[in-house]
Amino acid sequence: EVQLVASGGGLVKPGGSLRLSCAASGFIFSGYSMNWLRQTPEKGLEWVSSISLRGDYISYSDSVKGRFTTSRDNAKKSLSLQMNSLRGEDTAVYFCAREGADMGTSDYWGQGILVTVSS
Amino acid sequence: DIQMTQSPSTLSASVGDRVTITCRASQSIASWLAWFQQKPGKAPKLLIHKASTLQSGVPSRFSGSASGTEFTLTISSLQPDDFATYFCQQYSGSWTFGQGTKVEIK
Numbered sequence: 740e741v742q743l744v745a746s747g748g749g750l751v752k753p754g755g756s757l758r759l760s761c762a763a764s765g766f767i768f769s770g771y772s773m774n775w776l777r778q779t780p781e782k783g784l785e786w787v788s789s790i791s792l793r794g795d796y797i798s799y800s801d802s803v804k805g806r807f808t809t810s811r812d813n814a815k816k817s818l819s820l821q822m823n824s825l826r827g828e829d830t831a832v833y834f835c836a837r838e839g840a841d842m843g844t845s846d847y848w849g850q851g852i853l854v855t856v857s858s
Numbered sequence: 859d860i861q862m863t864q865s866p867s868t869l870s871a872s873v874g875d876r877v878t879i880t881c882r883a884s885q886s887i888a889s890w891l892a893w894f895q896q897k898p899g900k901a902p903k904l905l906i907h908k909a910s911t912l913q914s915g916v917p918s919r920f921s922g923s924a925s926g927t928e929f930t931l932t933i934s935s936l937q938p939d940d941f942a943t944y945f946c947q948q949y950s951g952s953w954t955f956g957q958g959t960k961v962e963i964k
Contacts, residue, residue, distance in 0.1 A: 776953075784902070784945060786953035800952065834901055844892040844949045846913065848901035 741765040743835050743849030750855045755825050761818040761835030761849055769793075769813040772838040774845055775820050777831035777854075785831075788820065789838070803829075825856045860884050860948050864956025870964040875936045879959045881946035883927040890950040893922055893931045896958075897942045905944075906931065936961070 747759040761773070775787040788799045788809040797809050808821040818835050832851040839846035861884035871877050881891065889909040894902035904913045906922040909929055919934045933940055941963055946956040 774953075783957050784947070784955040786955075798952075836901075839904075839907070842907055843890060844904070844907050844947060844953070846904050846907075848903075850901055851899075 741837065741847045743837065743847060745833065745835050745849045745852040748833065748852035748854045750857065751825055752858050753826060753856055755856070756821070756823045757825065757854060759820040759822065759833055759835075759852060759854070761820075763816045763818065763837070766837070768811075768816040771840065773811060773818045774836045774838055775809060775818075776834045776836055776845075776848075777829075778834065778851070779831045787833070790818070822854070825854075827856050830854060830856045860887060860951050860954050862946055862948055862954055862956040864946055864959055866959060867957065868960045868962060870962045871936050872964045873936055873938060875964075877933040877936050877940075877961060879931045879944055879946075879961075881929045881931075881956045883929070883948055883950075886927060887948045887950035889924055890948055891922070891924065891929045892947045892949065893920075894945045894947065895940075895942045896945065902945060933961075 742764045744762045751757045772791050774789045778784045790797045790809045794811045806824045810819045832853050834848050834851045836845035836848040863882045865880050891909045893906040896902045905916050905920050909924040910922040921932045923930045943958045943960045945958050
């Protein structure tokens, strides 16, 4: 069974940093691109970042570019999102998601983790 | 970015009803359109990709269709487990999502 379990969320002050992790199991992690997405009631679902199978191609949304860094460790079957210079508008539930093979979109999502940026 | 306009935002229906949700893309996305179902506090679940391809394990009462830049999700006979929020997503460019349709019990 495919499982994606996110951790590392919480409350952080504006300007602070937080690191999210996503532990994968039930599939060959190194065989799939991975994504981070986030969701708020106001803005809905928003794609944040994607990383290729080997981590040699990473892309970011304009809203997080230069502040967030995505990485992966295929040996540990783990995906990470380092979030720096956090702003109130980064407050959201963050999801890690697997990109389906030859699909172009995500076929499995993790359970979501809340990040709150507030003083 | 490609904008996805989804309607309606809320839909009241009864078990057994035929339900239709629509998404319109701001430009051509070919068939790069997916539909997701989300229940409160849960992750989105992929229902349909490539506009009309049913994801493995998804009941056949769900179907998708496309006409130009307009895409439709149809539930042929609404079941109790189907009361949820539905989102469309385009993946022709950087992924963007519709605002969602909440399907409520009438």
